[in-house]
Amino acid sequence: MTLFIPKESPEAVTEAQEMKRGGWVIIGLFALTIITSACFENFLHLPPAAGMMLGLTYLSFFSYYLQKTTSSTHLFAPVKVDYFAPMKYMGNPKAAIQQDEEIDQSFDVFHKVANLEWDTLLFFYGVMVCVGGLSFIGYLELTSNYLYGADVDPTIANIAVGIASAFVDNGTIMLAVLTMQPDISQGQWLLVTLTAGVGGSLLAVGSAAGVGLMGQAKGVYTFTSHLKWTPVIALGYFGSIAAHFFINDRFF
Template sequence: MNALRHTLGNSASRLTALILLLTTLFTPAVFASTAVASQTLDLTATAAGYVALVVFVLAYVLVMGEEVLHLRKSKPVLVAAGIIWGIIGFIYMQHGMSALSEAAFKHNLLEYAELLLFLLVAMTYINAMEERKLFDALRAWMVGRGFSLRTVFWLTGFMAFFISPIADNLTTALLMCAVVMKVGGDNKKFIGLACINIVIAANAGGAFSPFGDITTLMVWQKGVVHFEQFIDLFIPSLVNYLVPAAIMSCFIKNTVQHTEEEAVIMKRGARRVVLLFLLTIATAVCTHTFLGLPPVLGMMTGLGFLQFFGFYLRKSFSKAVLKAREKAERENNIKRLEQLGNVVPFDVFSRIARAEWDTLLFFYGVVLCVGGLGFMGYLSLVSEAMYTHWDTTYANIAVGVLSAIVDNIPVMFAVLTMNPDMGLGQWLLVTLTAGVGGSLLSIGSAAGVALMGQARGIYTFAAHLKWTPVIALGYIASILVHLWLNAALF
């Protein structure tokens, strides 16, 4: 019994010593003893802050190595977010300020929740259009027209530019890549150049719309740029696409590649889903503009529209299939009969399940990690360095270059969290650079990473890097056009 007491006593002593060690390690020496709950603690020059930085950097190294490691990018940032906020919670608990850290965490969580639900509705609509074979029909139409390779190059680029403001740039890029791979066949040079062109176009098109990219959505939801003000970026975004596209098109032969035609029949309700999506976007804009409420309210209302339409499709499914089957038999349309044999009723929840959950969870990790580092005081240091000691224009241009190396989501979220004192022209500039800067490298945007997987071995990091100087010309040209065209906004 004495031995047991001795063992427990030693264990308790070691545990107490460990707690004291952790408290000493993570408690900054610069804390004032008179700190009150209304003040945040500066952790930038402490062991706790350094550990949080190392954790975030290691997590992001794993994110950047996603293609090599085949490790989904959400996993490391989810763990990093837990560790960073665990450190914050421990320190603030030691100082009797846990209510302050809890409020800060809930603030970041609320920002994420609004964006999560907004993106979830948008992804559900895109998945519904895909399930109704809208994108397949569009691809089949383009392939079956017998366009020359140069025409396909320009057509897919312009379609990527004009579709991505409504659908996200990732979905748009994947759709257009499927077209060029179908048309290009074994012409690897054409496919490689067309993929680069699509990435540039999709990123540029997404820069002048709140719905085109997560970064523009964040800027709109934050309220620093209003919905109608994004249109000021249309011409700079178009220039960003046209400059490199015009140069690259000179290296594509104007020949016709013969491909096998594909017959695709859209499922019932495909066009009406598109109309409902446009109605949902209008509802979100009106909710924010006229009611002063977050756009997510309008988007979730739009999800209700889609659910009611799905209910109608299910209720009228049997009658519609019977009618269509009779018509197909009268016309002896074998293809239509085959398609009808595989039709299942529309299920909106299956479309929600097919959302890009890895991206959504990655976004959670990024928001919480950056929010935690900001709460520690690091974003104030960065803001001081960039937006006080540098010229604001140069700082915003640097943000775009940085987004080519690091994903533009944490970069833009960091800028929004820093909330530097800038005019509308500068906020539009950083929105533009963060949106199109990712085109400089293949790993700089979700569209580029996705196409490296879809056109594996053809569209590669090295293939894209070879054209980076040309893409940089478009990047510089778009900035100069914005500074000139929208000079009155600065």
């Protein structure tokens, strides 16, 4: 794929970037949120999601503090932001469109949550619910008995799982495999992790990164534009499987 990358180099950005007020504290709150989630699960036996929601509470309190301690002059000072800057080097004429928007420099956590890519989040929520439903009614157990039964080679099954992850989010496919709890060797577990990860990139909808990018770069990165890379990714997919068997043969 490197053969298709333009040879020219983008202009260097010499302007110094300053971290906004409260940036280091927010980074610390993020680390504290991860620690809180781990402690909730290990010590309080609560879902990690509860710890993540408590982290949102940390951020909400700090957001309130930032708003109350920001001067009115600084609060409404507009700044020009080019949202298309990361896409200018993708060789797409549409990415050259300039859109200057004024944004508020104050940090408002509710504004950030409101501007989330809800279509993407609902997509992942929907597929996770589908996996839970299929597990509840027993279809995942039937699939596990068929894929990882005595009649099917686990290698073939794991390669098929990787190809299937191109059509359904690879994280969801991996969740389904973990829910099945197949009795396979360590090498096969490594293989299914590899195939689900790489196979998800065969199509744009197969990975969280692809779905998220389609939501953010509407009209620039699309399902159709990704298809031209599918043959090259497929070559890498089967090449990675061969490399796995060559390097990790002792785990099978």
